[in-house]
Amino acid sequence: MALLAERHQTLAVAESLTGGLVAAELTSVPGASRSFRGSVTAYATALKRELLGVDGTLLEERGAVDPDVALQMAAGVRARLGAVWGVATTGVAGPEPQDGQPVGTVFVAVCGPPDGPLGAGKVVALRLNGDRAEIRKESVRSVLELLANELSENARAQDTEQNGGN
Numbered sequence: 338m339a340l341l342a343e344r345h346q347t348l349a350v351a352e353s354l355t356g357g358l359v360a361a362e363l364t365s366v367p368g369a370s371r372s373f374r375g376s377v378t379a380y381a382t383a384l385k386r387e388l389l390g391v392d393g394t395l396l397e398e399r400g401a402v403d404p405d406v407a408l409q410m411a412a413g414v415r416a417r418l419g420a421v422w423g424v425a426t427t428g429v430a431g432p433e434p435q436d437g438q439p440v441g442t443v444f445v446a447v448c449g450p451p452d453g454p455l456g457a458g459k460v461v462a463l464r465l466n467g468d469r470a471e472i473r474k475e476s477v478r479s480v481l482e483l484l485a486n487e488l489s490e491n492a493r494a495q496d497t498e499q500n501g502g503n
Contacts, residue, residue, distance in 0.1 A: 338363065340488045341372035341422070346450075348484070349418035350376035351389055351410040351425040353401065354443065358477045359426060374420045379410070385427075389413030400436025402428055407444035408458040415448050422488075423448045424480050428463070430472045441465040441472055445480035447487050459487060 341348055350359045350373075360376035363369055377388050382401045385391040390413040391406055399406070407427045415423025428443030429435045441464055448458035461483055465472045 338366045338369055338372050340485075342368065346421040347372050347374045347419070348422045348424065349374045349414040349420035351414035351423065352376060352378045353380055353385070353410070353425075353427040354430045355426045355473050355476050355480075356380060358473060359424065359480055362477055362481065374418045377414055377417070385410060389417065400438070402436045402438040402442055402444065404444045404446075404460040404462060407446035407460050408448065411446040411448040411458055415451075421450050422484065424484050426476050426480050428465075428472070428476060430469045430476075432469065441467075443472065443476050443479070445476065445483055447480070447483050449487060449491055453491060459483070 350363065352359050357376065357378045363373050379385045379388055382396055385401055385406065386393045386396055389410050391409040395405055407425050410425035410427060411423040414425065425446045426443065429438050429440050431440035434440060443463040443465055444460055445463065446458055446460040461479065463479055465475050
């Protein structure tokens with residue numbers, strides 16, 4: 338959150354399997370309100386389409402546990418909540434498989450500034466072990482790590498640009 342605040346950038350979160358845990362983790366940081374715009378917990382598949390703009394055909398053909406769904410969730414929440422950055426989680430925490438995917442299948446995504454190199458987004462596929470709580474906890478850690486890595490990459494790219502490419 339500190340890097341976002343330093344750069345006067347904002348973040349929005351779209352969650353499915355994590356059910357608000359990412360937002361809770363972010364807002365536990367003092368001063369989070371400077372950068373955190375809000376979150377959408379779209380647990381039901383229909384809400385991913387209705388609230389986040391995920392393609393309905395994609396959801397019908399592949400289900401909600403899909404890398405492209407995660408990317409569209411991140412881009413959708415970024416756009417709908419007016420943030421510079423968007424992150425998303427979707428997956429299967431258990432106890433049963435979902436959409437033909439086994440328990441522990443998770444996709445986390447980040448979309449950066451629309452005009453930047455990460456505007457199209459980046460997604461990471463995870464295969465997690467453990468019980469429902471452990472899978473959800475690791476999903477939160479993973480999406481925040483992805484965001485931190487991409488913020489750092491973006492900052493380095495901006496520094497290089499400002500210094501004439503050196």
